[in-house]
Amino acid sequence: MPKTYPPSAKTAARAHITAENYGPMYEQSINDPDTFWGEHGKRVDWIKPYTKVKNTSFEPGKVDIKWFEDGTLNVSANCVDRHVETRGDQTAIIWEPDDPNTTESLHITYAELQVHVCKMANILQELGVGKGDRVVLYLPMIPEAAYAMLACARIGAIHSIVFAGFSADALGARINGSDAKVVVTADHAPRGGRSTPLKSNCDAALLHCKDSVKCLVVKRTGEQTTWTDRDYSYNDMRLEADDYQKPEEMNAEDPLFILYTSGSTGQPKGVVHSTGGYLVYASMTHQYTFDYHDGDIFWCTADVGWVTGHSYIVYGPLANGATTIMFEGVPTYPDAGRFWEVCAKHKVNQFYTAPTAIRALMGAGNEWVEKHDLSDLRLLGSVGEPINPEAWNWYNEVVGKGNCPIVDTFWQTETGGHMITPLPGATTLKPGAAQTPFFGVKPVVLDPQSGVEIHGNDVEGVLCISDSWPGQMRTVYGDHERFEKTYFGDYAGYYFSGDGCKRDEDGDYWVTGRVDDVINVSGHRMGTAEVESALVAHVAVAEAAVVGYPHDIKGQGIYAYVTLMNGQVPTPELRKELETWVRAEIGPIAKPDLIQWAPGLPKTRSGKIMRRILRKIAEDDFGSLGDTSTLADPSVVDDLIENRMNRN
Ligand code: WT7
Numbered sequence: 213m214p215k216t217y218p219p220s221a222k223t224a225a226r227a228h229i230t231a232e233n234y235g236p237m238y239e240q241s242i243n244d245p246d247t248f249w250g251e252h253g254k255r256v257d258w259i260k261p262y263t264k265v266k267n268t269s270f271e272p273g274k275v276d277i278k279w280f281e282d283g284t285l286n287v288s289a290n291c292v293d294r295h296v297e298t299r300g301d302q303t304a305i306i307w308e309p310d311d312p313n314t315t316e317s318l319h320i321t322y323a324e325l326q327v328h329v330c331k332m333a334n335i336l337q338e339l340g341v342g343k344g345d346r347v348v349l350y351l352p353m354i355p356e357a358a359y360a361m362l363a364c365a366r367i368g369a370i371h372s373i374v375f376a377g378f379s380a381d382a383l384g385a386r387i388n389g390s391d392a393k394v395v396v397t398a399d400h401a402p403r404g405g406r407s408t409p410l411k412s413n414c415d416a417a418l419l420h421c422k423d424s425v426k427c428l429v430v431k432r433t434g435e436q437t438t439w440t441d442r443d444y445s446y447n448d449m450r451l452e453a454d455d456y457q458k459p460e461e462m463n464a465e466d467p468l469f470i471l472y473t474s475g476s477t478g479q480p481k482g483v484v485h486s487t488g489g490y491l492v493y494a495s496m497t498h499q500y501t502f503d504y505h506d507g508d509i510f511w512c513t514a515d516v517g518w519v520t521g522h523s524y525i526v527y528g529p530l531a532n533g534a535t536t537i538m539f540e541g542v543p544t545y546p547d548a549g550r551f552w553e554v555c556a557k558h559k560v561n562q563f564y565t566a567p568t569a570i571r572a573l574m575g576a577g578n579e580w581v582e583k584h585d586l587s588d589l590r591l592l593g594s595v596g597e598p599i600n601p602e603a604w605n606w607y608n609e610v611v612g613k614g615n616c617p618i619v620d621t622f623w624q625t626e627t628g629g630h631m632i633t634p635l636p637g638a639t640t641l642k643p644g645a646a647q648t649p650f651f652g653v654k655p656v657v658l659d660p661q662s663g664v665e666i667h668g669n670d671v672e673g674v675l676c677i678s679d680s681w682p683g684q685m686r687t688v689y690g691d692h693e694r695f696e697k698t699y700f701g702d703y704a705g706y707y708f709s710g711d712g713c714k715r716d717e718d719g720d721y722w723v724t725g726r727v728d729d730v731i732n733v734s735g736h737r738m739g740t741a742e743v744e745s746a747l748v749a750h751v752a753v754a755e756a757a758v759v760g761y762p763h764d765i766k767g768q769g770i771y772a773y774v775t776l777m778n779g780q781v782p783t784p785e786l787r788k789e790l791e792t793w794v795r796a797e798i799g800p801i802a803k804p805d806l807i808q809w810a811p812g813l814p815k816t817r818s819g820k821i822m823r824r825i826l827r828k829i830a831e832d833d834f835g836s837l838g839d840t841s842t843l844a845d846p847s848v849v850d851d852l853i854e855n856r857m858n859r860n
Pocket residue numbers: 473519520594595596597598599620621622623624625626646709710711723724725726732735736737
C-alpha cells in the first residue's frame with residue numbers, strides 16, 4: 213500500500229470543508245441540486261435574484277444547459293466593485309515581471325483595479341464594442357490582461373483570449389472564428405528573457421481579417437512597432453478615458469467568454485462559458501479546493517491564455533476578494549529558483565502549478581528551493597495532467613516540507629472549474645489521484661465499448677459525468693451541433709470527458725489520460741489532427757501521423773511520422789524546416805519533439821491509419837503491437853521499427 217496522508221489537525225481545524233461536512237454537502241448537491249445551488253448561488257451578488265436554479269438536459273438532440281436562468285448580474289461588479297466598498301485598499305493583483313532585476317513588481321488595490329477596468333471599458337466602448345460583441349485578447353501576462361477581461365465583462369462583451377505563444381496564423385483564425393471587433397495586444401511580450409513581437413504577429417494575423425477589426429495596443433516594453441490606421445494606443449486613450457463606467461446588467465446565461473481548445477478532430481473549438489453559473493463555480497472551487505481565507509495570497513502560475521488562468525488567476529480569486537498573483541515569467545528565469553523566490557517575496561499561502569514545472573524544477577536540484585523562505589506556504593496544487601508519485605513526493609517534502617496538503621485538481625477547459633479534486637481539510641491524500649468529486653459533480657465510469665455504466669469499486673473505463681454542474685460550458689461557439697456531437701455523441705445521456713479513469717477499491721478516482729486523439733504536452737492540450745494538418749500543408753509532405761509518447765519533463769511529447777512527397781529527400785535541414793513550419797502554423801507548443809521519416813504508414817485495407825501501432829512504436833514497445841495482419845501492407849511496420857533510430 214502506498215503511503216496516504218490524512219489532513220493534519222491544523223489543516224482540518226481551519227478548513228471550510230472537513231471530513232464531517234463534505235459527505236452531507238456532497239449528497240445534497242447530487243440529490244437536491246436545486247436547494248444546494250440555490251443556496252450557494254448566493255455567494256455572488258445578483259442584480260435581480262434568480263428564482264430558477266437548474267434547468268439542464270443531456271438528452272440526445274436536446275442538450276441544453278441553463279443555471280440561474282432568470283437572474284441578472286455583472287461579473288466585473290462581482291470581481292471589483294463589491295470589494296471596493298469593503299476592502300478598497302487591499303491588493304487585488306500583485307504583478308510580478310519577467311525580469312526581477314530590471315522591473316519592479318506592482319501592487320494594484322481593488323480601488324485602483326476599478327479605475328483601470330472602467331477606463332479600459334470606456335476605451336473599448338469608444339472603439340465601438342458593445343454588449344455581445346467579441347474582443348480578442350492577445351497579451352502578455354500583464355495587469356492589462358485582467359483589466360481587459362474585466363472590462364469586457366463590465367460592458368457585456370465576450371472575450372476570447374489567444375495565448376501569446378500562438379502564431380499569427382492561429383490568432384487570425386480565432387479573430388475570424390468569433391468575428392471579433394477589436395483585438396487587444398501589446399508591443400512585445402517578455403518571457404524568460406526573450407521577447408515575442410506580439411504587435412507584429414497581430415499585424416500579420418490581421419492581414420487575413422476584415423478591415424474593420426481594430427487593434428488596441430498596450431505599451432509593455434516600449435520597443436518600436438509599426439503603426440497602421442486600425443491601431444489605437446491604450447496608453448494615450450486612457451489619459452482621456454473616464455474612470456467610471458456603470459456595469460451592464462447581464463443575464464446569467466449570457467456568454468462571458470470564448471476559449472478555443474483542441475479536440476480530436478479538425479480545428480480547435482470555441483468553448484463558451486456563461487456569466488452566472490461559471491462565476492459561482494469558479495469562486496466556490498477557488499475557495500474550497502484551495503481552502504482560501506480572507507487575507508491569503510494566492511498564486512496560480514498559469515497563463516491567462518488557458519482556462520486555468522481565467523478561473524484561478526482572475527475570476528475565482530477576484531470574486532472572492534483575494535490577492536492574486538500574475539506572473540509574467542517562467543519557472544527557470546533568471547534561475548531555477550524563481551518560483552520559490554516569488555513565493556518568499558510575496559509570502560504566498562497557496563501555490564498552484566503544473567506537474568511539468570514540478571518535474572523540471574525537481575531536476576534542477578533541491579538547493580534552489582532551500583535558498584528561499586517558504587514558511588508562508590500552506591497548500592500546494594497541481595493541474596494539467598496526472599502527477600507522477602515521484603514528483604508528488606518531491607513537491608510534498610521539498611517544497612511543502614511535509615506541512616502542505618497537495619490538491620491534484622482534475623478538470624478541463626470545458627468544465628470551467630475543478631471536477632475531481634481532494635479537499636484539503638477533508639481528504640486523505642493519495643499521491644497521483646485526483647480522488648473525489650467536487651460538489652455537484654457526478655462522475656461515472658463507463659465501459660468504453662458498450663457504454664454501459666460500471667458500478668462498484670476497483671473498476672476501470674472511460675470517465676463521464678452524468679449530470680450538469682454550474683461551471684459547465686454551454687456550447688461550441690456558433691456550432692451547438694458540434695457541442696452535442698463532441699461531448700454527448702459517444703455515450704448518450706452523459707458528458708464524455710475524453711479521459712480514461714479507474715475507481716479504486718476506496719471509490720477514489722484516478723484519471724489515467726486521454727483516450728481520444730488528444731495529447732497532453734506540458735499540461736497543454738494538443739489535437740494530433742491539428743499538428744498533422746499543419747505538417748501536410750508543407751509542400752514536401754505527402755502524409756503525416758502524430759501521436760504522443762512519454763516525455764520526462766513534458767509528460768507527453770509530440771511524435772510525428774512523416775511521409776515525404778515522391779522525390780523529396782529526408783535531410784536534417786528538412787526536419788528543421790518542418791519544425792519551424794509547425795511553429796509558424798500553430799505556435800511553439802505544437803513543434804514536434806521527434807520526427808520520424810516514414811516511407812509508409814500502417815493502414816487498414818480501408819485506408820484508416822492504425823494509430824495504436826504508431827503509439828506503440830513511439831513508446832519503444834514493440835512487443836505488444838497486437839494484430840498487424842489486417843494491415844494493407846504489414847511490412848511498413850517492420851520498416852518503422854527498423855528506422856525508429858532516425859527520430860532525432
Ligand atoms: C485535460 C484537460 C483545466 C486544466 C488544465 C488543462 C488532463 C487536467 C488533470 C489532473 C489528470 C488531468 C485531462 C483533461 N488533466 N488535469 N489533475 N489529472 N489529468 O486543461 O487543456 O482543457 O486539458 O487535461 O486529460 O482532459 P485542458
